[in-house]
Amino acid sequence: MLLSSFEDNHLAKMIYNRLTNSILVLLFSISLTSLFGQDQAAIEAGKTLFKNKCASCHNKDMKSKMTGPALGGAQERWGDDVALYSWIRNSAAMVSKGHPRAVAIFNEFNKGVMTAFPELTDADIANIIGYINCTAAGNCPGDTPPPPTDGGGTTASSGNSGSNTMLYVFLFVILALLAVILARIIGNLNHIAAVKELGAEAPARKTLAEILTSKGMVSFAIFALIVFGGYFTVRNAINLGRQQGYQPEQPIKFSHATHAGVHKIDCNYCHDGARRSKQSVIPAANTCMNCHKAIKVGSQYGTAELTKIYASIGYDPKGDTLIKNYDKKTDKEIEALYKGWISENYITEKGKMDSEGEALLASQWDGIVASLTDKESGDTKIQGPIEWVRIHNLPDHVYFNHAQHVTVGKVACQNCHGKVEEMDVVKQYSPLSMGWCINCHRQTEVKFADNKYYDNYYEMYHEQIKDNKRNKVTVEDIGGTECQKCHY
Numbered sequence: 215m216l217l218s219s220f221e222d223n224h225l226a227k228m229i230y231n232r233l234t235n236s237i238l239v240l241l242f243s244i245s246l247t248s249l250f251g252q253d254q255a256a257i258e259a260g261k262t263l264f265k266n267k268c269a270s271c272h273n274k275d276m277k278s279k280m281t282g283p284a285l286g287g288a289q290e291r292w293g294d295d296v297a298l299y300s301w302i303r304n305s306a307a308m309v310s311k312g313h314p315r316a317v318a319i320f321n322e323f324n325k326g327v328m329t330a331f332p333e334l335t336d337a338d339i340a341n342i343i344g345y346i347n348c349t350a351a352g353n354c355p356g357d358t359p360p361p362p363t364d365g366g367g368t369t370a371s372s373g374n375s376g377s378n379t380m381l382y383v384f385l386f387v388i389l390a391l392l393a394v395i396l397a398r399i400i401g402n403l404n405h406i407a408a409v410k411e412l413g414a415e416a417p418a419r420k421t422l423a424e425i426l427t428s429k430g431m432v433s434f435a436i437f438a439l440i441v442f443g444g445y446f447t448v449r450n451a452i453n454l455g456r457q458q459g460y461q462p463e464q465p466i467k468f469s470h471a472t473h474a475g476v477h478k479i480d481c482n483y484c485h486d487g488a489r490r491s492k493q494s495v496i497p498a499a500n501t502c503m504n505c506h507k508a509i510k511v512g513s514q515y516g517t518a519e520l521t522k523i524y525a526s527i528g529y530d531p532k533g534d535t536l537i538k539n540y541d542k543k544t545d546k547e548i549e550a551l552y553k554g555w556i557s558e559n560y561i562t563e564k565g566k567m568d569s570e571g572e573a574l575l576a577s578q579w580d581g582i583v584a585s586l587t588d589k590e591s592g593d594t595k596i597q598g599p600i601e602w603v604r605i606h607n608l609p610d611h612v613y614f615n616h617a618q619h620v621t622v623g624k625v626a627c628q629n630c631h632g633k634v635e636e637m638d639v640v641k642q643y644s645p646l647s648m649g650w651c652i653n654c655h656r657q658t659e660v661k662f663a664d665n666k667y668y669d670n671y672y673e674m675y676h677e678q679i680k681d682n683k684r685n686k687v688t689v690e691d692i693g694g695t696e697c698q699k700c701h702y
């Protein structure tokens with residue numbers, strides 16, 4: 215009798231202990247998965263795929279049409295994931311099979327053909343659809359609000375959206391409450407077991423305060439704090455300096471849409487470095503002067519913007535010469551010179567100087583001063599190179615080489631920078647995150663054909679492809695995901 219009651223208790227205790235352990239493990243795995251955002255990783259992956267494969271035809275706001283329809287709500291419209299997945303892999307096949315939705319949307323879009331994506335796995339498509347749905351609903355996890363474009367070149371960086379932080383706090387509170395309740399239940403059960411075993415000698419039941427200040431609870435709280443603190447610190451550190459969508463105002467209203475778009479000037483004409491070197495380089499004013507020696511008054515801003523180029527290098531647009539000893543000229547002399555040019559053009563156009571002209575003159579001169587002087591240092595001297603606001607910026611510990619991608623990899627500028635030739639003001643199109651680089655390296659096949667840079671790889675992989683040991687070679691296969699390739 216005594217023995218069996220002892221065994222009973224022993225068993226009960228063992229069960230409680232097991233229970234406690236597994237609950238704690240469960241709690242931790244729940245909190246860890248929510249913390250490190252499985253969801254967010256999936257959405258990020260979906261976003262990258264969408265950008266690389268779908269964004270050329272489908273609007274990324276998911277709400278308006280482009281070449282293809284707005285994708286928000288597409289999943290509901292199809293109502294059948296199997297059909298939807300087949301559509302995305304090969305829409306033409308669905309149309310020829312006569313699937314009603316496929317035929318309807320195909321006709322609605324004037325029989326435009328959507329690219330086939332046989333390479334997408336179910337998981338890829340699920341991620342893309344996840345991204346489409348949350349974008350349409352406006353609740354994607356980890357959304358970074360675009361930084362302010364106040365023109366000051368400030369780097370906004372507080373990445374967390376408020377709703378996300380709230381979610382974590384909420385989760386934490388729930389978990390903490392659960393932990394307390396469980397501790398209390400376990401305490402009670404332990405007490406009952408002890409009473410059964412030891413009778414009156416059993417220690418008194420622990421009060422809530424005792425439980426809260428017990429060693430276990432305190433170390434749990436400290437641990438949780440470290441995990442949360444570490445998590446948010448790392449998250450903020452990662453988001454620091456990451457600025458997808460960053461679109462600062464530039465000192466001169468230089469438009470890629472005008473230059474690279476309308477006038478079809480080749481990117482390499484100005485960013486010659488991209489083909490040859492690590493850096494792509496912003497062109498110096500001399501490059502601008504190749505054309506703006508001749509085009510001195512613009513059709514859009516007249517003298518307002520182009521005069522800034524002249525004032526920065528000391529070019530006299532009236533005499534078509536470089537001003538001698540420009541750096542020795544006083545602010546007053548410089549002002550007189552360029553105001554002269556601006557008013558001369560106004561008079562040529564309007565016949566005479568009037569109050570409207572005076573106002574224009576003053577405002578254009580203010581614009582030139584604001585663009586070419588450094589407000590922070592208080593320097594009023596109008597000279598020196600144009601201080602373009604840098605948009606793309608990888609951290610120092612990352613090695614990125616333009617020539618490697620543009621010349622060896624034959625990757626088009628637009629893959630990474632978007633349709634710059636349509637932008638009036640350049641905007642950072644890609645996240646420039648590590649996941650972005652790696653994703654592309656995993657997905658992109660190396661272009662071996664007619665590529666002298668790959669001769670030695672070619673031998674080896676050609677054999678394997680011939681023997682059907684592999685059907686493609688990606689950048690990852692040639693080492694593009696090894697840490698030291700990208701990190702110093």
Ligand code: HEC
Pocket residue numbers: 263264267268269270271272281282283284285288291292301302305315319320321323324325326327328329331342
């Ligand atoms: C070359 C342009 C193009 C690309 C790239 C493209 N689509 Fe489309 N998509 C279309 C067009 C056009 C339609 C309208 C149907 C048609 O004319 O074939 C369409 C229709 C759709 C539909 C049906 C929408 C509805 O309301 O029923 C879905 C879903 C879709 N696309 C998803 C995708 C996804 C996902 C990707 C990227 C993996 C993608 N598309 C890439 C052009 C494109």
Ligand code: HEC
Pocket residue numbers: 464468470473474479480481482483484485496497602603604605606607627628631634635639640
């Ligand atoms: C006429 C010269 C010219 C041409 C042609 C030109 N660019 Fe630019 N580009 C500039 C100047 C000047 C800047 C700096 C001002 C700005 O950001 O708009 C710049 C900035 C950029 C930036 C942002 C750099 C940063 O700060 O991170 C990118 C990316 C870029 N250009 C890509 C392109 C691509 C792609 C093309 C071809 C489609 C192209 N450019 C054609 C002159 C040019």
Ligand code: HEC
Pocket residue numbers: 466467468469472473477479497498499501502503504505506509511512513514515516517519520523
């Ligand atoms: C290959 C020739 C070429 C080069 C190089 C070039 N531009 Fe232009 N730019 C043009 C043309 C053409 C126009 C359109 C003129 C018009 O519409 O009146 C233009 C227009 C502009 C305008 C708008 C003027 C207005 O008022 O409408 C600005 C500002 C400008 N360029 C700045 C620059 C800067 C800064 C550079 C150097 C980074 C540069 N351009 C290099 C050809 C060039």
Ligand code: HEC
Pocket residue numbers: 481482485488489492493494495496606607608609614616619620625626627628629630631646
């Ligand atoms: C594989 C992606 C990729 C391709 C392709 C690419 N760029 Fe870039 N570009 C980047 C990244 C990443 C940066 C930021 C580099 C840094 O901060 O060191 C950048 C920066 C720039 C800059 C800012 C100056 C600099 O070099 O840091 C310019 C201008 C630019 N790119 C123009 C171009 C042009 C023009 C092309 C096509 C000829 C091109 N890029 C092709 C990824 C790319």
Ligand code: HEC
Pocket residue numbers: 608612613614615618619622623624625629630646647650651652654655658659660689692693694699700
């Ligand atoms: C649009 C696709 C794309 C993106 C985005 C991209 N890469 Fe690449 N990358 C390539 C291709 C294609 C090659 C192959 C060129 C070669 O073999 O040298 C390559 C090669 C490289 C290599 C040489 C690898 C080797 O084994 O020699 C490095 C380093 C590299 N990329 C760094 C980066 C970094 C850093 C980023 C992100 C900032 C990035 N890449 C983003 C397509 C991309």
Ligand code: HEC
Pocket residue numbers: 452455456608609612646647648651652655694695696697698699700701
């Ligand atoms: C294809 C290029 C590439 C490869 C390969 C690569 N990284 Fe990165 N890594 C990056 C870029 C780009 C960043 C900067 C991300 C940012 O600023 O958001 C980065 C950032 C980091 C950071 C800083 C934290 C962060 O996200 O900013 C760490 C740590 C890191 N990488 C470790 C590694 C390790 C370990 C490996 C090998 C398993 C590796 N990287 C391989 C491109 C690469």
